[in-house]
Amino acid sequence: MKIAIDGPAAAGKSTVAKIIAKKLGYVYIDTGAMYRALTFEALETNTNVEDEQSLSDLADQIKITFENKEHGQDVFINNRNVTNEIRDHDVTSQVSFIAKHERVREKLVEMQRQLSESGNVVMDGRDIGTFVLPEAEVKVFLVASVEERAERRHKENLEKGFESDLEQLKEEIRQRDKIDSEREIAPLVKADDAIEIDTTNKSIEEVAENILSLVKNP
Numbered sequence: 001m002k003i004a005i006d007g008p009a010a011a012g013k014s015t016v017a018k019i020i021a022k023k024l025g026y027v028y029i030d031t032g033a034m035y036r037a038l039t040f041e042a043l044e045t046n047t048n049v050e051d052e053q054s055l056s057d058l059a060d061q062i063k064i065t066f067e068n069k070e071h072g073q074d075v076f077i078n079n080r081n082v083t084n085e086i087r088d089h090d091v092t093s094q095v096s097f098i099a100k101h102e103r104v105r106e107k108l109v110e111m112q113r114q115l116s117e118s119g120n121v122v123m124d125g126r127d128i129g130t131f132v133l134p135e136a137e138v139k140v141f142l143v144a145s146v147e148e149r150a151e152r153r154h155k156e157n158l159e160k161g162f163e164s165d166l167e168q169l170k171e172e173i174r175q176r177d178k179i180d181s182e183r184e185i186a187p188l189v190k191a192d193d194a195i196e197i198d199t200t201n202k203s204i205e206e207v208a209e210n211i212l213s214l215v216k217n218p
């Protein structure tokens with residue numbers, strides 16, 4: 001069984017995907033974390049975000065791995081734990097530029113498909129239902145208003161003790177969605193056979209229950 005969860009930035013995909021994976025005992029695969037890990041490495045090595053060849057070479061050189069933890073999932077690049085670093089503002093603001101490149105996507109999609117061969121998986125991202133796992137039995141497209149998504153991120157940031165500016169978050173979310181939706185290769189779009197769930201004014205538990213019912217009655 002493969003469950004694909006796609007949608008725009010900060011729509012709650014990873015939180016919901018983790019709950020579902022835990023409840024069903026499936027493997028959770030966070031594809032955004034892979035694009036973020038490559039972006040982190042590009043920034044560390046001063047690789048230009050427009051240099052497709054160097055970025056694709058970099059993707060070949062690094063090994064991105066995940067380790068499941070009680071609180072979620074840790075992300076490693078060549079055994080270095082970069083779980084927190086890949087959520088940094090610098091990475092978030094650059095990741096969509098790196099994710100535009102065809103050769104970069106080819107490399108990461110290959111890794112994602114390999115990981116999905118491990119059995120039952122819940123995979124979240126932007127192009128899972130349309131491109132990475134078009135054969136997924138359950139496909140969900142999560143949406144929510146920009147205001148709601150920015151508010152949720154803002155709250156999360158404050159809870160973690162990070163500085164946070166609500167208006168800036170709204171602008172960044174809008175910009176990331178625009179780049180992700182307008183790119184030529186595997187853009188952010190709902191798959192024809194995906195079920196759209198608007199999470200505005202819904203709790204995470206409600207959304208998870210909604211998806212779990214689809215798994216039982218696909």
Ligand code: C5P
Nearest residue numbers: 031032033035095096099125126127176
């Ligand atoms: O899901 P998350 O916000 O961590 O994703 C970070 C970025 O990675 C997205 O804004 C997008 O540019 C890219 N991404 C992608 N395809 C995916 C997952 C993420 O292009 N399947």
